[in-house]
Amino acid sequence: MQNAAAEQRLLKLSIAVTIGVASVGVVFGLLSGSMSIVFDGVFSAIDAAMSGLALFVSRLVSRVAENRRFQFGYWHIEPMVLAFNGGTLMLLCFYAFLNSIDSLLAGGRQLNFDWAMAYAAAVGVVAFGMFFYARHRNRQIGSDFVRLDVQSWLMSAAITSALLLAFAVAWCLEGTRYAHLTPYADPLILAVLSLILVFVPIHTVRRALTEILLITPPELDARVRQVLDEVVARHGFKTYTSYVAKVGRAQFIEIHVAVPPESPIDSVGEADAIRREISEAIGGEGPHRWITIDFTADPRWL
Numbered sequence: 135m136q137n138a139a140a141e142q143r144l145l146k147l148s149i150a151v152t153i154g155v156a157s158v159g160v161v162f163g164l165l166s167g168s169m170s171i172v173f174d175g176v177f178s179a180i181d182a183a184m185s186g187l188a189l190f191v192s193r194l195v196s197r198v199a200e201n202r203r204f205q206f207g208y209w210h211i212e213p214m215v216l217a218f219n220g221g222t223l224m225l226l227c228f229y230a231f232l233n234s235i236d237s238l239l240a241g242g243r244q245l246n247f248d249w250a251m252a253y254a255a256a257v258g259v260v261a262f263g264m265f266f267y268a269r270h271r272n273r274q275i276g277s278d279f280v281r282l283d284v285q286s287w288l289m290s291a292a293i294t295s296a297l298l299l300a301f302a303v304a305w306c307l308e309g310t311r312y313a314h315l316t317p318y319a320d321p322l323i324l325a326v327l328s329l330i331l332v333f334v335p336i337h338t339v340r341r342a343l344t345e346i347l348l349i350t351p352p353e354l355d356a357r358v359r360q361v362l363d364e365v366v367a368r369h370g371f372k373t374y375t376s377y378v379a380k381v382g383r384a385q386f387i388e389i390h391v392a393v394p395p396e397s398p399i400d401s402v403g404e405a406d407a408i409r410r411e412i413s414e415a416i417g418g419e420g421p422h423r424w425i426t427i428d429f430t431a432d433p434r435w436l
Contacts, residue, residue, distance in 0.1 A: 141277045144268060145189040148283050151264055152182035155257055155290070166249035169237060170324040173230045174257070174293050180226060181286045184219040188279040191215045206424070210346075212278065212382030217342035219282055220335035223289070227332035234325035242317025247305040250320075254298035261291035278383070282338050289331050296323055351380045358387060361415040366391070369408065375436045385418060387425040390436045397431065405429055 159175025162168075194208045237243055265287040272280040304319035344351075355378050362374045372392040379386045389412065399405050409427045413419060430436070 140271070141275050141280055142189055142193060144271055144275065144277075144280055145185055145283065148264065148268065148287075149182050149185045149189065151260065152178050152185060155260060156182060158253065158257065162249055162253035166246040166253065167243060168250050168297075168320050169233060169243060170293075170297050170320050170327075171250060171253055173233070173324060174290065174297070177223075177226055177230075177293070178290060180222060181290070184222060185283055185286075187215055188219065188283070191279070207384065209382035209384035209422070213342040213345035216278060216282060217339050217346065220339035220342065223286070223335040224332050224339070227328040231325055231328035231332075234321040234328065237321035238318060238325070243320050244317055247301050247308070250301045251298060251305065254294045254301060258291060258294040258298060261287050261294055265291055278338075282335070285334055285338065289334055292331065293327055296327055299323075345379075345381050348379045348381070350378055354378045354380060354385060354387075358389070358416055361412060362389065362391075365408070365412055365415070370394070371397070372433075373436070383422045385423045385425075387416065387423070389425070389427045391427070391429045392433050392436055393429050393431055395431050397429075399429060 156175050156178035163172035163175055191211050268284045300319045300323035304316040307316050358376050358378055374391045377388040
């Protein structure tokens, strides 16, 4: 619960800072005439909306009260939001790339480099500050939502840093024989950035889709099988079947153990003792782990 509260506080801070950056980006983009800065502001605004949605889901999945409609909890919503969030960022980068190509074909854009460089420098400092702070805090929290938010701040920091560099180079070209190239600086850097940054959320979307599709996580599956191999050999059981899945921050583990008819398990207490043995050996016990362990002498129940 402490991690959930820390996660929500960090997301609230990120949302507040992002809204401020988005507002500044739109204003400075209009003043300077830079589509790259307007894109950065719109990117920040969408990111704030996504962080707000992540905060809502974070509160939802941390509920422990029973709900008869969602008896397995709300964990399945978490990877859905992560996929939607990452997919939105990918679409935004694709739109920015198309917009930059259109500007290049139209002869570029004239802009006020003083306003543009002031914006890029200020927002770059804020973005890098939030990136390092959120990444440091998430080492203790371990939240996928905060991890995606950290990626978003890194993307924002990379965008503004590249913008600052491009604007500085273009500003230096003014008054020289290469001054005719300055209108292409803004759309060119936007095209390059959008092509590079589109790959950042791909890992998040891919991981979220594996959870939505209930693809078995190999590390957890190997751990469960290792524990069961040892338990079956130690207690003289026949065999077992196991099924594992990870959905959001929740782990679902289902185990069926085949025991011989003359098995020494002759009481519920002994069965529970073996269940505790298996559970403790697997590890990770907590409110986000669902584990079912049953014993049967009939292999048809496996």
